[in-house]
Amino acid sequence: MKFQAAISLLSLIAPSLGDQTNNSHPLDGSHRDNRSLINLKPQRTSTRELVSLDGLWNFALAPDGNNTSTWTDPLPKGLECPVPASYNDIFVDRKIHDHVGWVLYQRDVIVPKGWSQERYLVRAEAATHKGRIYVNDRLLVEHVGGYTPFEADITDLVKAGEKFRLTIAVDNELTFQTIPPGQITVGEATGKKTQTYFHDFYNYAGLARSVWLYSVPRQHIQDVTIVTDVQNTAGLINYDVKVSNNTTGEISISVVDEDGTIVANATGAQGTVSIDSVNLWQPGAAYLYQFEVSIVESGETLDTYSIATGVRTVEIRGTQFLINGNPFYFTGFGAHEDTTVRGKGHDQAYMVHDFQLRQWMGANSFRTSHYPYAEEVMDFADRNGIVVIDETAAVGLNIGLTSGTVGEAPSTFSPERINNETREVHAQAIRELVHRDKNHASVVFWSIANEPASNEEGSREYFEPLAKLTRELDPSRPVAFVNVGAADYEKDLISDLFDITCINRYFGWYSQTGDLEEAEAALEAELQGWEQKFNRPIIMTEYGADTVAGLHSVFGLPWSEEFQVDMLDMYHRVFDRTPAMAGEHVWNFADFQTSVGVRRVDGNKKGVFTRDRKPKAAAHSLRKRWTEMGASK
Ligand SMILES: *[C@@H]1O[C@H](CO)[C@@H](O)[C@H](O)[C@H]1NC(C)=O
Numbered sequence: 001m002k003f004q005a006a007i008s009l010l011s012l013i014a015p016s017l018g019d020q021t022n023n024s025h026p027l028d029g030s031h032r033d034n035r036s037l038i039n040l041k042p043q044r045t046s047t048r049e050l051v052s053l054d055g056l057w058n059f060a061l062a063p064d065g066n067n068t069s070t071w072t073d074p075l076p077k078g079l080e081c082p083v084p085a086s087y088n089d090i091f092v093d094r095k096i097h098d099h100v101g102w103v104l105y106q107r108d109v110i111v112p113k114g115w116s117q118e119r120y121l122v123r124a125e126a127a128t129h130k131g132r133i134y135v136n137d138r139l140l141v142e143h144v145g146g147y148t149p150f151e152a153d154i155t156d157l158v159k160a161g162e163k164f165r166l167t168i169a170v171d172n173e174l175t176f177q178t179i180p181p182g183q184i185t186v187g188e189a190t191g192k193k194t195q196t197y198f199h200d201f202y203n204y205a206g207l208a209r210s211v212w213l214y215s216v217p218r219q220h221i222q223d224v225t226i227v228t229d230v231q232n233t234a235g236l237i238n239y240d241v242k243v244s245n246n247t248t249g250e251i252s253i254s255v256v257d258e259d260g261t262i263v264a265n266a267t268g269a270q271g272t273v274s275i276d277s278v279n280l281w282q283p284g285a286a287y288l289y290q291f292e293v294s295i296v297e298s299g300e301t302l303d304t305y306s307i308a309t310g311v312r313t314v315e316i317r318g319t320q321f322l323i324n325g326n327p328f329y330f331t332g333f334g335a336h337e338d339t340t341v342r343g344k345g346h347d348q349a350y351m352v353h354d355f356q357l358r359q360w361m362g363a364n365s366f367r368t369s370h371y372p373y374a375e376e377v378m379d380f381a382d383r384n385g386i387v388v389i390d391e392t393a394a395v396g397l398n399i400g401l402t403s404g405t406v407g408e409a410p411s412t413f414s415p416e417r418i419n420n421e422t423r424e425v426h427a428q429a430i431r432e433l434v435h436r437d438k439n440h441a442s443v444v445f446w447s448i449a450n451e452p453a454s455n456e457e458g459s460r461e462y463f464e465p466l467a468k469l470t471r472e473l474d475p476s477r478p479v480a481f482v483n484v485g486a487a488d489y490e491k492d493l494i495s496d497l498f499d500i501t502c503i504n505r506y507f508g509w510y511s512q513t514g515d516l517e518e519a520e521a522a523l524e525a526e527l528q529g530w531e532q533k534f535n536r537p538i539i540m541t542e543y544g545a546d547t548v549a550g551l552h553s554v555f556g557l558p559w560s561e562e563f564q565v566d567m568l569d570m571y572h573r574v575f576d577r578t579p580a581m582a583g584e585h586v587w588n589f590a591d592f593q594t595s596v597g598v599r600r601v602d603g604n605k606k607g608v609f610t611r612d613r614k615p616k617a618a619a620h621s622l623r624k625r626w627t628e629m630g631a632s633k
Pocket residue numbers: 022023024025420421
């Protein structure tokens with residue numbers, strides 16, 4: 001199946017799910033309409049300025065029971081919290097670590113004097129899981145969803161050259177109507193709120209990504225959508241530019257190659273530009289053109305914005321996943337944005353080091369398990385030729401699944417739990433992910449959920465419109481979800497709605513624990529089942545074993561480094577005799593933090609690296625396999 005190298009008109013207008021749309025929440029509703037118009041990632045160009053608001057902010061927990069909607073005050077002196085970082089592990093205070101509800105970040109900001117002719121905005125790259133931006137005593141914007149950006153235009157509230165008090169409130173509560181979902185319990189004796197959830201990683205919260213103050217000209221470029229194609233030796237860039245109201249200037253396009261040579265020009269808001277003898281963006285060999293958009297009037301450039309554009313195609317043919325017409329086999333890991341002290345705080349040093357480790361391993365790809373990663377990571381993947389499976393934060397739509405084990409569970413999809421309102425929030429999460437990441441060459445397909453209860457009644461009604469929405473938003477990429485073990489090839493009810501089979505399996509760990517012979521037979525049967533059911537690519541998006549670094553066993557028992565090596569080897573034997581296999585992503589890149597529980601000692605230990613990025617024995621065996629696979633291509 002060749003994915004349409006065409007631009008969806010819908011990508012610019014954020015379609016609704018139809019009858020089920022529930023925009024009755026006034027604050028969410030009005031913002032939702034504006035959110036489809038969120039600007040492109042801030043960029044410093046000859047017409048745009050950018051001020052980082054990262055650093056130390058005043059910080060406080062919101063008073064219990066105070067929903068902060070009327071918050072106007074300067075915060076009490078005392079705590080300062082770094083941005084970007086999750087706040088949970090920063091302070092030596094259990095109350096902050098375990099806090100459920102709103103927190104407040106606050107600082108003074110001066111709008112540069114020179115911006116009097118511009119429009120200016122405050123942008124938060126993420127606030128987990130709900131954020132509000134206040135300017136002085138005014139609430140401007142509320143945003144739902146912890147991993148996508150939101151912003152407030154403050155031009156009409158603060159004059160250039162003036163100082164204002166910026167407060168960002170952040171709520172970490174998860175309910176059945178959030179993505180991801182969770183539940184709050186209240187202690188009988190203490191009345192204390194506790195957050196529980198259905199995903200196996202810690203609910204880090206706060207401002208884990210950058211905050212910006214930036215300017216755009218009054219006539220400015222609001223959005224650009226790019227879809228590439230290849231015709232013989234020419235690269236085609238189909239584009240659609242959206243500009244602000246009041247724009248009277250003409251739109252002008254230049255495509256600049258890596259040597260700085262203009263290789264194509266065009267004018268107009270929509271069209272196709274062609275690059276002769278194109279250098280393709282290839283896995284492991286990124287080539288990026290700058291797609292420069294300008295608004296020009298009477299010879300003057302009013303606005304200019306540049307998008308790093310890799311020309312490549314994606315196609316599914318039978319059981320093969322093709323990039324630029326060549327079969328691509330995914331190697332690498334699922335991972336988390338997770339480090340000590342910072343929690344999910346974006347960190348450039350860890351980002352670069354983690355990419356280095358992936359490249360050292362011979363890994364060619366990763367999945368943004370289980371939420372959209374920082375936009376800087378996507379840019380870095382584009383520049384480094386790393387292929388990305390881009391996933392929403394819809395993890396844990398599976399009430400029975402906790403810490404990877406299945407218990408007796410109430411039904412997931414029901415009016416009291418994952419319901420139509422949840423689905424609308426999920427739809428918005430998909431819109432925002434596609435809107436943010438649609439121009440990344442590295443992103444080859446979308447994963448709209450991880451391990452939902454796709455074996456349960458109601459899953460099809462829930463997912464059918466979401467799969468359709470994703471295709472409408474982006475007809476140029478395949479759409480997938482990641483299937484859980486309990487919804488095996490016979491029990492799953494939704495996989496036919498998707499293009500690729502992505503499965504997570506733990507034979508030998510959560511089942512057949514420690515018995516790799518039984519596990520091998522079960523894995524083989526499962527893969528054959530999927531292969532026969534759908535003649536299409538299968539990617540093992542998770543497989544792995546908890547492993548305590550430094551624990552050894554002459555018997556190769558579970559938890560030892562030997563077991564992790566043996567178990568991965570067993571999976572690889574089975575993959576190598578399964579023709580439909582198109583990729584393998586070990587769970588996990590590195591050990592990571594989870595909620596406290598009787599099954600987890602200081603987090604999940606399925607990392608091939610420790611949390612501080614030291615290799616376990618499996619790193620070396622995987623490295624051998626993946627570098628040899630890469631060399632034989
Ligand atoms: C929409 O959501 C509101 C509250 O979030 C709820 O009271 C109402 O019943 C919902 N309406 C529909 C049609 O689902």
